[in-house]
């Protein structure tokens with residue numbers, strides 16, 4: 001089956017010359033892992049018999065095998081590792097296999113500047129500080145996953161910029177950007193975070209990147225509060241995404257994993273207790289959820305974390321005056337149904353986010369920044385300028401408001417609640433459908449344009 005095997009590459013209607021296979025197994029062939037396992041399984045037994053690895057409860061772990069990757073684990077940096085390497089050499093020559101020395105790394109906590117001999121020619125290996133295993137940078141000196149943590153923000157930023165640039169000119173930009181973020185970017189940069197501690201600085205940096213994507217989806221200005229991205233673009237805050245991954249990972253480890261080694265590893269980490277930063281994070285999550293992760297079904301666990309996240313968002317929203325008119329999502333952490341690429345959706349999102357560029361938060365298009373409504377001030381009335389004043393009560397645009405039916409809407413509700421709450425109703429809290437909301441976006445646009453013409 002592997003005899004005389006070759007490939008040719010087709011480019012247009014031309015074929016490249018043949019490339020002959022002389023090593024390795026076929027990529028993408030379902031037989032490959034079995035062939036590899038058949039070859040390598042003997043090595044596992046020999047390694048295990050040495051008992052040179054680390055103890056995990058009742059088990060001793062001397063090697064990790066994953067696809068064509070092999071990790072040798074030794075308790076001692078000199079004698080143990082050298083015997084494991086000798087065993088590997090002998091095994092390889094017996095099976096007529098060669099080790100890819102350039103892809104071999106040694107991580108150690110032992111003395112620096114130590115070297116190891118490897119391969120038939122006795123090549124020397126120096127210690128590597130950070131090595132990639134299963135796509136994750138790991139190190140033994142210092143915190144093991146620090147390398148990965150430092151990579152995460154870079155990966156997230158690259159994904160965000162790619163999404164922004166490839167969706168900019170496309171159709172249904174908002175929806176496409178949201179889908180790419182959720183299904184490609186987030187799983188890629190959070191890969192591995194379920195099993196490692198994550199510092200708050202990393203979370204803050206990731207949140208900034210996510211907020212940037214959220215504002216792009218909503219077409220709102222950069223100065224918009226991140227609460228708008230959570231509520232309207234439906235982006236769950238990064239902290240809770242990480243919590244969800246960790247909690248689900250632990251839940252599955254406890255209830256769905258039959259692997260004795262994994263179970264031993266888990267018991268080992270938990271027995272260290274409060275000193276392990278990962279265990280500490282689990283305790284924080286459990287405190288926020290109100291009970292132990294083991295007391296939930298998987299479905300309950302996921303929805304409980306979403307619920308806790310939505311409560312936290314509401315708390316932050318209450319503290320922000322600028323988003324006091326922002327309606328609360330009926331369904332949390334999904335792209336709100338009124339959001340699309342159109343300019344009226346954009347106007348509506350800016351109004352909902354309390355960032356209409358009127359000049360009350362930063363300079364407006366007339367290059368002025370004011371605290372009070374300039375039209376009202378000219379009539380010797382001093383009233384704070386904000387979205388609800390302009391849309392619901394400014395005398396300067398009364399005519400437009402009446403014509404558009406906003407006056408009547410306001411009159412129906414104004415006796416019962418504060419202005420910003422009436423505006424919140426008008427912006428969607430009253431249960432209006434997306435199409436009706438987009439019409440309101442257009443209405444707001446006309447009122448605001450009239451106001452700008454008069455100041």
Ligand SMILES: [Zn+2]
Nearest residue numbers: 373376394395
């Ligand atoms: Zn006014």
